[in-house]
Amino acid sequence: GAVVSQHPSWVICKSGTSVKIECRSLDFQATTMFWYRQFPKQSLMLMATSNEGSKATYEQGVEKDKFLINHASLTLSTLTVTSAHPEDSSFYICSAREPSGGYEQFFGPGTRLTVL
Amino acid sequence: AQRVTQPEKLLSVFKGAPVELKCNYSYSGSPELFWYVQYSRQRLQLLLRHISRESIKGFTADLNKGETSFHLKKPFAQEEDSAMYYCALRPGAQKLVFGQGTRLTINP
Numbered sequence: 499g500a501v502v503s504q505h506p507s508w509v510i511c512k513s514g515t516s517v518k519i520e521c522r523s524l525d526f527q528a529t530t531m532f533w534y535r536q537f538p539k540q541s542l543m544l545m546a547t548s549n550e551g552s553k554a555t556y557e558q559g560v561e562k563d564k565f566l567i568n569h570a571s572l573t574l575s576t577l578t579v580t581s582a583h584p585e586d587s588s589f590y591i592c593s594a595r596e597p598s599g600g601y602e603q604f605f606g607p608g609t610r611l612t613v614l
Numbered sequence: 615a616q617r618v619t620q621p622e623k624l625l626s627v628f629k630g631a632p633v634e635l636k637c638n639y640s641y642s643g644s645p646e647l648f649w650y651v652q653y654s655r656q657r658l659q660l661l662l663r664h665i666s667r668e669s670i671k672g673f674t675a676d677l678n679k680g681e682t683s684f685h686l687k688k689p690f691a692q693e694e695d696s697a698m699y700y701c702a703l704r705p706g707a708q709k710l711v712f713g714q715g716t717r718l719t720i721n722p
Binding site: 530532540541542543544547591593595602603605606607608 | 708
């Protein structure tokens with residue numbers, strides 16, 4: 499089946515630094531990837547839709563200058579949290595849309611970000 | 615507005631008992647609905663979708679457009695069904711809108 503990986507699985511950083519999270523589709527090409535944020539014991543909230551070769555589409559209330567998304571290839575999308583603050587601490591999950599089979603989304607294992 | 619509501623945050627049933635996880639949606643168009651499951655320490659994965667009308671791991675879900683519901687049911691719960699369940703709506707070919715999730719615990 500389709501597999502999506504994320505790296506790193508967890509990261510701790512100091513306030514004010516930037517953190518990059520990678521999302522890769524391992525065995526299929528994904529023209530569209532999605533980035534979600536999940537707070538403890540809460541649901542997944544879509545942050546943005548990442549389209550290969552074009553600008554990401556951000557959901558209302560998500561700062562595009564804060565959460566930079568780059569989808570430079572058909573198998574890789576990156577999310578960079580710039581000038582991270584403690585309130586950015588969260589679980590970030592990506593998914594990739596597999597173009598065949600009904601556009602099913604396959605999810606990565608998530609990245610736990612802790613900002614000190 | 616597109617919205618998915620799962621009224622129960624927690625649901626606990628005994629092994630062998632029937633299970634029903636509730637999901638209601640709000641969407642003006644023709645909806646595509648899904649149930650996703652997340653087992654402990656595992657990633658989110660698709661359980662079933664309404665267009666398939668299939669039974670997966672004994673679970674079924676029927677789309678009721680009149681009641682705007684897509685409840686997930688299983689006649690006899692098993693311990694391995696303990697997990698977090700999310701109902702999701704796909705309003706177009708793109709994004710998914712998730713409900714708040716229901717944590718299901720099956721007691722032995």
